[in-house]
Amino acid sequence: MFAICMILLTVVTYFMMTKIYRRYSYSLLIPALTATTLIIIILLVLHIPYKSYMIGGQWINSLLGPSVVALAYPLFKQRRFLMNNLFPILGGALVGAITGMVSIGILSKMFGINHTLILSLIPKSITTPVAIEVSKGLGGNASMTIVAVMIAGIFGAIIAPTIFKFARVHSPIGRGIALGSASHAIGTSKAAEYNELTFSMSSVTMTLCAIIGSFLGPIVVWLFHI
Amino acid sequence: MKFLIIILQICMLYLFNFVGNIVHNFFNLVIPGSIIGLILLFICLCLKVIPVKFIENGAGFLLRILILFFIPATVGIMNYPSLLSIHGALLAIAVLLSTIISIAIAGIAGQLFERKAQKRKDDRECSKCSQSV
Numbered sequence: 099m100f101a102i103c104m105i106l107l108t109v110v111t112y113f114m115m116t117k118i119y120r121r122y123s124y125s126l127l128i129p130a131l132t133a134t135t136l137i138i139i140i141l142l143v144l145h146i147p148y149k150s151y152m153i154g155g156q157w158i159n160s161l162l163g164p165s166v167v168a169l170a171y172p173l174f175k176q177r178r179f180l181m182n183n184l185f186p187i188l189g190g191a192l193v194g195a196i197t198g199m200v201s202i203g204i205l206s207k208m209f210g211i212n213h214t215l216i217l218s219l220i221p222k223s224i225t226t227p228v229a230i231e232v233s234k235g236l237g238g239n240a241s242m243t244i245v246a247v248m249i250a251g252i253f254g255a256i257i258a259p260t261i262f263k264f265a266r267v268h269s270p271i272g273r274g275i276a277l278g279s280a281s282h283a284i285g286t287s288k289a290a291e292y293n294e295l296t297f298s299m300s301s302v303t304m305t306l307c308a309i310i311g312s313f314l315g316p317i318v319v320w321l322f323h324i
Numbered sequence: 325m326k327f328l329i330i331i332l333q334i335c336m337l338y339l340f341n342f343v344g345n346i347v348h349n350f351f352n353l354v355i356p357g358s359i360i361g362l363i364l365l366f367i368c369l370c371l372k373v374i375p376v377k378f379i380e381n382g383a384g385f386l387l388r389i390l391i392l393f394f395i396p397a398t399v400g401i402m403n404y405p406s407l408l409s410i411h412g413a414l415l416a417i418a419v420l421l422s423t424i425i426s427i428a429i430a431g432i433a434g435q436l437f438e439r440k441a442q443k444r445k446d447d448r449e450c451s452k453c454s455q456s457v
Binding site for chain 2: 125133137138155159168175194211230254265267312
């Protein structure tokens with residue numbers, strides 16, 4: 099009974115916040131942020147610990163795996179597009195994935211961030227469901243990873259136009275690759291504001307980076323003795 | 325009816341996830357089982373072992389409400405109030421800097437690779453022209 103209540107709480111909050119987001123479509127109102135905050139407030143007010151919440155929450159959580167598998171579908175639909183631009187997409191995604199992981203590894207070591215936290219930060223440029231799995235595999239903390247993924251996504255989408263101007267990235271392909279590899283799904287929705295090509299580029303790159311990232315994560319951790 | 329199809333197709337995706345996890349455990353791989361499932365499904369779709377219509381409704385449905393599935397894990401940050409301290413700020417700064425660096429480098433690299441690919445394509449077309457002449 100309690101489990102069902104927690105599932106309902108999550109689902110209802112999610113749909114409510116999605117509705118609000120659709121109406122105002124302001125990037126700080128993304129449901130992942132607002133729904134989470136609201137649920138945390140409700141749990142704190144009702145004195146329900148996270149462990150009890152997860153009795154229901156784990157059921158929703160268990161759909162993450164199939165959702166990651168489902169990413170094969172958009173990738174398959176865009177396979178012609180991918181094959182036609184194989185070299186720039188594959189090269190760009192590889193460079194993007196490596197830069198993202200190596201730079202966060204070096205920066206967080208410089209800042210003296212603790213071990214488990216660094217492991218949680220490594221997959222921060224990957225789309226959330228995959229980032230969670232990669233983080234668990236590395237021995238990181240899933241919740242911390244999500245926070246990092248959100249920061250990378252929201253901030254990346256906001257700052258990207260400025261960076262493109264300074265770095266003189268004008269091609270839709272370059273922009274799409276940058277947004278998809280550094281800011282995953284949130285960056286991809288930003289890419290949709292440019293044009294169709296940038297959007298397709300970004301979404302293919304996002305999926306490829308998720309696959310590349312899950313291979314690369316353990317290698318980066320091993321190389322840098324994190 | 326549509327609802328039933330979606331449920332069945334999600335079961336199909338579950339199956340791939342399950343097989344992925346078995347492969348993951350059997351070979352003791354570091355790559356998550358769901359990613360192995362993704363790669364397997366992509367290969368099956370390309371080889372037409374599984375027609376797209378066997379998964380498209382289920383996959384579309386899951387991806388439309390994807391955010392819902394990671395909300396429970398996100399709520400877990402309530403166990404880490406320390407994120408609101410200096411430690412959390414450092415974490416955020418590290419992620420911000422790394423994001424700036426990777427957007428710039430990936431953008432420049434992508435643009436460069438695109439030009440190279442374009443040049444190669446042009447060269448090939450040119451050599452074709454000269455052959456025909």
